[in-house]
Structure formats: C-alpha cells, structure tokens
Amino acid sequence: MFNILVVDDEPLICKGLAGLLSASGLDIGQVYTAGSGHEALDIVRMEEVDLLVTDIQMGEMNGIELMHQAKIIKPWVQTIIISAHETFQYAQSAIRLGAKDYLLKPLNSEQFLDSVGSVLLKMDKRIPQVDELLTATQEDFRMEEPEPRKNELLNRLLSEEAGHESGDLETGGDYGELGLKGPYFAVMKMRLDLSTGSPSYTDRDRRLLRYASLNIVKELLDQEGDALLFYSPDDDIHAIIQWSEAANAETGENKLSQLEMAGRSVYHHIRKYLKLECTVAISQILKGIPFLSVLGRQADKAMLWSRHYPDYHVFYYGDFNWHNYAEDPSAEELSTQSNRIVESTRRYIEENYNQKGLTIHEVAKKNHVSPNYLSYLFKKITGHNLWEYVIKLRMEESRHLLQNTDLRRYEIAERVGYESPEHFSKIFKKYFGVSPSEMKK
Template sequence: MHTILVVDDEAIVCQGIREFLEKSDLPIEQVLTASNGYEALDYLRMENVDLVLTDIQMDGMNGIVLMESILSENPDVPVVVISAHDEFDYAQKCIRLGARDYLIKPVLLSQLIEVVNKELTRRSEKYKLRAEDSLKLKFSMTGVSSLRTYFLNEMISGSLAHADDYRFICEQIDVTLSGPYYSVFVTELQWERAGIEGEAIMLLRDRNLLKYAAVNIIEETLTNWDAISFYSYGNKVVTILQLEWDDYETNKADNISKLNMVGKTIVQNIGQYLNMEAIVGISPIQMGLQALPDSYRKASEATKWSPSMIDHDRAIVQQTIAYIRAEFRNQELKIQDIADHVYLSPNYLSFLFKRIANETVWEYVTRLRMEEAKHLLLNTSKKRYEIADEVGYESPEHFSRVFKRYYGESPNAVRG
C-alpha cells in the first residue's frame, strides 16, 4: 500500500483530490495534504511518501523550489505536477527537474487515476526488480566470477605487457575505454560493520550480496560520469573513470575536487543504503590505459575518506549546528541553505551529520523547533498560531501535527 502527498495552497483542491483518491480502487494507504512546499518537505522527511502531486504557484515555497528540494533530498520520490499554467516554459522546467507528468487544471478524474496508477505501478515494479536481483545474486556467484570481471582485473593487475592487450580485452568484453585520461577508485567494504543491525556479515553469499549492491550504488552515484565499476578481490570494488582530453585540460583543478566529492558521496550512499562503512581510495588522474596498474596501486594506498578526517568533519558539523541554531525559526529554511553554508552537497552533509551527531539534519532542526515550542507553551500565554510562526511553521495546523507526532500529545494537552 502506498502513501501519496498532495501539495496545493487551495484547501478545497487538496481535499477534493484526497477524497477522490481514497475512494478509488488504487492501492493507497493514506493521502497526506500540504498547503506549500515547506509543509510538503516536512512530510517527506517524516513519512515514506511514494508519490507527490503538486501545484506550481503557491505561497511560501512554490512547486518549482519544492521539486528542486526533492531532487536534492529525495530523488527517488516521483513527482506529478497539477497546475493551472499551461505555458511550455513551466512544463519544460518541471520535466527537467524530474516531473513524471504535467497535468493542466481542471484535471479530468479519469486522467488523474491513470497517471497515479501508472506511477504507483512503476514504483512497485522497481522495488520488485531490486528484490529479484538481490535474490538471484544471493544464490549465485556469476556476478563476481564473470569473464568481464576477470579481464578488467587483468587490466589493473600489471600483467599486460602491450597496448594491444588492452585493446584485445576491450573487444572481448565489449567495453569502451577511450580516455585518454583515467582515474581509479578503490572502494574497500568494511565487513565487520556491515548489516542492518550492525552485525558482522560472515557468510560468503552475504558478502557477495553486499558487494553486488555496492557496485550498483557506485554505478548510480557515477551516472553522470564515464565510468566502469567491477568486483575485485576480497572486500574491494574497483572503478575506472574516464575523462576526455578537452574536459581534463580545461578543468584540471575542478575535476580533482569533483573526484574527491564523488568518493565521499560513494561512502555516504553505501552507508545510507547498506548500513556499512566503506573507505575510498582515489588515484591521481593519469593518461593512457597502461597507467591503470599504477593508478590502481596508488588508489589502494590512498584513503580519501579515513578516520584521520574525523576532526575536520566534526568542525563542519559544529559549523552546521551553529548555523541551524541561528536559523531554525526561519520558515523558509531548507537543507540546501544549510549545506550551502558549509559548502557541501545536501546528501553529503546529511550523511556526515548523521554519522557524527547521531541524527539527521532535519531531525535536529525539528528537535530545536519542538523544544522551543514546548518552552513557549509552558512559559508564555502566546497563542498556538503565534508559537507556530515563531518556531518556523507557517501553518498552525501543520505545526500541531508535527508537535503531536514528536511528543505524542497536542500543544493544547501540553499546555493543560
């Protein structure tokens, strides 16, 4: 069963869509409603939302900014736009931000059912395929022992004597390595801290499953790069990343910085999705396929993400905390704003903050807001709407929902 979030500043529209979807035969458990992007983001951070239906023009955070935030924080959540604006520029921008569809108000109910059903079905199929792939690998060694994997490991081992050997291997496994510049990533998976409950994974088939999942995560992380990832020996996954001549020559310093950020993002994503620590070593960028063995050795020796960086990371988290404490009352505060303040991506900051502070960025924002709200309820005579506004919520109703979810009782009950 699925959860859908409807975002529109017209209450009658939200109510109408919610009632219609709840009465439909679609596999829907609940339909949540929000009057603007800020409320919507709170729901997305608290609930497992399977589909967002949003308007464009709204007070507070509009639909475009909401979609940008979803793309940054929850890129797996599909979005369908329902708007009174039929201008091509609006539709084009929404599609560019990942919108699955763009419906024009007043939307036909049959059309709405068709689109929602399509997206929920697609989401269910996606999870089903992931589960099937995992099960297949759990009882199979083919992913690790394939001919492709064997040849790619030969390329980085230093056993090839001539350039023709590299070309021959590429032809045999149908891989294009045209470079001319390359960097090698070595990702070491930390088995002793793996598993849903943090328990060590000892069985070989379970390690293979985690290794398979790690390769998929690395490939998704490097979607926008020309890269090939494959299994290496023991707990290692190797990635060969290619750079074209013009791109490398004109952006040398920028590319080095980007590679370091990619390495940190790989660590973050493996930690988030597999609950497993990883260390990523990154080689210098070198020219030519025959430099791959040297790049592999240097990547194996390097630790771009290691315990030695913890003091630096703690300093970043402390800067983040100071900024949040100063800004948590701001109704327009977004994770992107917080990440921009410390010059990190939202995803990486979220990982770093969770690792060191033992709570997510938005859990910390919400905690400060709720503690301040409770203090005001117990020590002042301010109205609920005044307190909501003071601690960062535009809607008193939304504030009350978050408060009850956090404390288990309503603001009125706390005040007595």
C-alpha cells in the same frame, strides 16, 4: 503497502488527489498532504514516505528543489512531478533527478492513477535475493562481465602513473575505444564486504555478488550521466561518470549533491537486495581526461576515511580538509576537526532556527560539507538528529511564547519559522502530545 505524499499549494488539488489515491484500490497505506515544500520536507523527515507526488510551481521552494531535498533525506523516495507548464527544462531536470513521470495539468484521473500504479509496481518488483542468486545455475542467466582489456586500460587511467599517458585518447591509441567523451568526469568507487553474511562464500559466489552489485550500480548511475563501470585489480567496483558541456551546464552546481545521493542509493540497494555491506567513495568533478588519475586518487583518499568511521558508508572527498594534513590525520586531529564542524553547526542553528525555509542543505553549505556527512557527524557527537534539534528549539520557544505571551497561534508559528499555522500545530501536537490551544489552557 506504500505511503504517498501529495504536495501542491492549491488545497483543492491536494484533497482531490488524496481522495483519488485512497479510493483507487492500489496498494496504498497512508496518503499525506502538504501545501508547501517546507511542510513536505518535515513529513518526509518524520514519516515513512515511499512516493512523492509534487507540483513544480510552489512558493519559495519549487518541486525540483523539493525533490532534491527529499532525496538528500531519503534517497530511495520515488517522485512523480505534476505541472501546469510544458517546460522542457523543468522536465529534463526532473528526469535527471530520477522523477518517474512528468504529468501536465489539468490531470486526467485515469492517466494519473496509471502513472502511480506503474511506479508502485516497479517499486514492488521482486529482485532475486542473495540465496536465490547463489543457487542459480549457469542456464539461469549469462554473466556479461566487463572485458578484461577494457578493465585494464580504465584502471591504468585511474592510476598515478597514467596521468600523462592520456594523450593517446586524442590520437586513437590503446584508449581510443573506451567510450570516454567527457569533458567533465567524476570517479566513484564501491567496496563490497564479502566477509559478512555467509562465511562459506565460494569464489563463484563472490563473482556472482560482484556482478549483481555492478548491475545495481549501473542502473542507478545511468540516471546521473554516462557511466563506465569496471572492476579494480582488488575487485572493487569503479565507475567513471562523465558529462558533456551541455549536460554540465544544465545540471549546474547540484551535480555533486546528485552524485552523493546516487552513492547513498547504491549503498541502500546493495544492502537491501544482496544483504552486503558496501562502502562508497566519491571524487570531485574535474574537466579533462588527464585529470582522471587525480580523481582516482581522490576516491582512494575518500575510501581511507572509512577506517575512522566504520558506521558511515558514503564518503565524498570534498568533505575532508586534506590540505590541513601532511598525511592521514590522527584520531585526535580528526576528533578536533569533527567537533569544530558540529559546534559551528550548533551555533548556526541556534541563531537561525526561526528562519523560514531553513534546510539542512543550507546549514551544510555554511560549513563546507555535504548534508549527509553533516547529519552523520551531528548525530554521532551530540546524540541528536540534526533536524530534530531544529524542531526541539522551535517547539521549546513555541511553548515559552504560548505560556508567557498573548500571541496568537499564527503569530507564534511565524516567529519560530513555520509558514503555515496548521503545519505548526501538527508538529506541535506530535512533539508535545497536545495541541497549542490545549497547552495554552
């Protein structure tokens, strides 16, 4: 059964949609509701949510930003956007972030349930598991592998020595038919661990698993831009993702966050459906075909860090201060850098935990790293989930104010960073096991 979160700053709409879903007969477990983006994010962090249904126009955080933040926390959460505005730009941004539908208010009940049902059906669609894949016969499907010649040319473009050869692309040389348009590019590399699972994988098994992985990657990256997928000489999966000038202007500075979310989705889906561990490395975004070799080296460097972090899976080149090291850093240097990032994060949270609208994205930006990497480091070094640490500080301060002042519930909620007293009470009871009024007594 699937859990759904309905978000709208109009309580009657939340209540109506929740009631409609609960009585629909669809395969739905729990229906949660939230009146703001920040309240919704707490629910996404604390509960198992499969589908997010959100209004697009809400207070401080609109539905697009909520969708973005939710996918940082859980990249696999699906989204349906509802809006009173037939705005092409909103719809385009929503679809680019992976929204499954964009519905206009006033909602037609039948259309709404059809949309939800369609999304749930696709989420429940059975994907062949690894055992079925490996026992498939040649007649079951035909593998359309990347063309060897195209593989070779694309790999040459990512290699160090190919940096000055890309002029051929403009003159229609060997590279002219590759489909490279750009002018903005990023490189993503995926390394499958085919040593896990069954030790008896044959060469055919490995080919099938690489092929299945490549198709999963293609489906996920098609949402990010125009992606060219191919195998490296050592059988990694490579993707060159490209954007036009217009697409780059529309997506803005969130492209890197979207790429990282796509990388996490790749890892999640390959692990879930193929039972394989996978390491993903992501370059920065640069303009111009001649920089493809630079992007290839960046992805290679990001992949190197997996040796230091075997329990981490998605590595973004920009998370690491490469300019500080002449060569791969020692374990001691790496530990010093990680501790410095975490200590800076801890100080920032302790000074700003009561700020309304505080997000992990904002904390990560202050430390010049991605939200996913910061969350990983914080948990690894402190033993605390980063957002749980924010909630801990808020709740301890709330208890102090309850027991030592005459402030009312809404005043305490305001002081510790919550917009809604009701939402504050829910978090408080979940944390302490009693409501604020019961603790006061």
